[in-house]
Amino acid sequence: MNLIIILLALGLLMFLAYRGFSVIIIAPICALLAVFLTDPSHVLPFFSNIFMEKMVGFVKSYFPVFLLGAIFGKVIEMSGIAARIAKVIIRFIGVKQAILTVVLMGVILTYSGVSLFVAVFAIYPFANHLFREANIPKRLIPATIAFSAFTFSMDAIPGSPQIQNVIPTTFFDTNVYAAPMLGGIGALFILVVGMLYLESRRRKAAKNGEGYYGIGKNAVSESPAASEMAATSEAIAAPSTTMLNAKIDVKDLLAFLPLILVGVMNKFFTTYIPKWYADGFDFASINLAQYGTVNMNQQLALWSVELALLVGIFTAIALNFQEVKLSFKDSLSVGISGALLATMNTASEFGFGGIISALPGFAVVQNFLANTFTHPLVNGAVLTNALAGITGSGSGGITISLGIMADKYVEAANAAGIPLEVMHRVIAMAAGGMDTLPHNGAVLTLLMVCGLTHRQAYKDIFAITIIKTLACFFVIGVYLLTGIV
16 A cells, blocks of 8 residues: 555656646645655655755755756857857758757757757757758657757766756765766767667658658648747747858857856866865864855765856856847846746655655565666666656656665665766666656657647657667666776
8 A cells, every 4th residue: 555655646746747737836745645645644744854855955956056057058049159059060060961960059058058948949940940951851850859958968978067967976976077988988879879760760751752841640730839839939049041051250169168168167176176175164164163064075066067157157148248238137037937947846856755765655666676676777777767757857857766765876886896986877867768758848848849749749759768768778788798987
C-alpha cells in the first residue's frame, strides 16, 4: 500500500503537468496527498519541515544561476547577437546545410549560458527561414532545435553553465568541467548519431517528394493559436535573405565575444576562486560568527558560473548599447519573470522529492533499484532518467534523484573506486535523457513556437530523446571499459 501511494502521487503529478497545471501548485498538493494517505497527522509537519525546507534551500542555491541565464538570453535576443551568429555560421557553412547550421547555432547559444526557453525563441526564425529556402519539411524543425539545445550542449560538454550541469556540483563537490574526456566522448556520440538521424529523415522526405509544407498526413496544418504564436516568434527576429547573405563585418565577429567570454571566465573563476579563498571563509574572522563558514567546494561552481554570466551580460550590453537600450527595461522584466517561474517550478519539484523520499513506500522503491541496478552509475542513470521523465523536467528529475540518493551515491562510488566526477557527468547527462517526453515544458513551448502539433512533429523529437538516453549508458560503458575520466 505504501508503494501504491507513492506511485499514485508520481502518476498524478505527471498527469496534471501534462494537462498544463502549474508544478508550483500541483507538486506540494501531490506530495501532501501521499502524506495524508500514509498518516493524516503528518501533513502539516511534513509541509513545514520537509517541503518548505527543501524548496527554500533550492532557491537559495540556484536562483542566481536561473536569473543571470535568463537575463543573458534576453540581452542576446534584443541586441541582435543571435542574428549575427546565424549570419556568420551560414557564410561559413552555406545555406544548403540548414540542419547543421541550426544545430551549431543552438550549441553556441546554450553552451554560452542562454536558457533553453530563450534559445527556442532565438533559433526558430532562422531555422524556419533556412528550412524554407532548402525545402526541408517544417515538421523537422522542432527535432532539430531540440537536438541543438536540449542535448549534448546542455549537459555533456564539460563547462556548460546550464542548470543540469551545475546542480551535481553541490552534491558531489565537483565543478562544471567534471569528467572532461568522458563528457566529450558522450557529446561526440550524440552529435554523430543525432546528425545521422536528422539527415536520414531529410533524405527520406526528399526522396518521397516532401517539401517544406509536407504532403499527405505530414502536411503542415496549424491551429489558429499555434499559427499566431509562430508568426509572432518569427516577426521578432525574422531574418532577411539580404542580411544573411551580406558580407561579414567586425560587428558580426564581435557578436561571439560575450559568449566566448562566458566560457573563458567560467574556467578562469573555477581556477582562481580556490586560490583567492585558499583557507576557505569563516565569518568568525570578521566578528560575524553567527553566519558560520562557507563550504567552498559547494559554492565554487555556482560562483564561477554566476560571475561568468555577469561578464557576458555586461559585455553584450557594452558592445550593443544602442540596440539594447531601446527595450532593456521591458526585456529585463520578462527575463526576471521567466527566471522566477523556472526556479519555483524546479524548487517545488525538489520539495516534492524530499517528501516522497521520507515516506515509508520509498524504501521499497529504493531497495528495488538497489537490488536491480547494483552499480551506482547505472542506478543513478536509471533513477534520474525515470524521474526526469515523470516530472517532465531535467532539472526537476536531477534535483529529486540527488536530493534522495546523493549521499548513497557518494558512498557507493567511493566504495567502488569511481571518481565523483564520473558520477556527476553520468547523472547530468541522464537528466537530459527522458525529460523531453510530451508533457515537458520546453517541448510544449517549442511546438507552440514552431506552430506545429505533437502529431506532426513529436515523433522525431522522441527519436532524439532516445538517442540522448542511450548516450548516457554509452558513456557508462566507455568508462567501465577504459577508465577514462
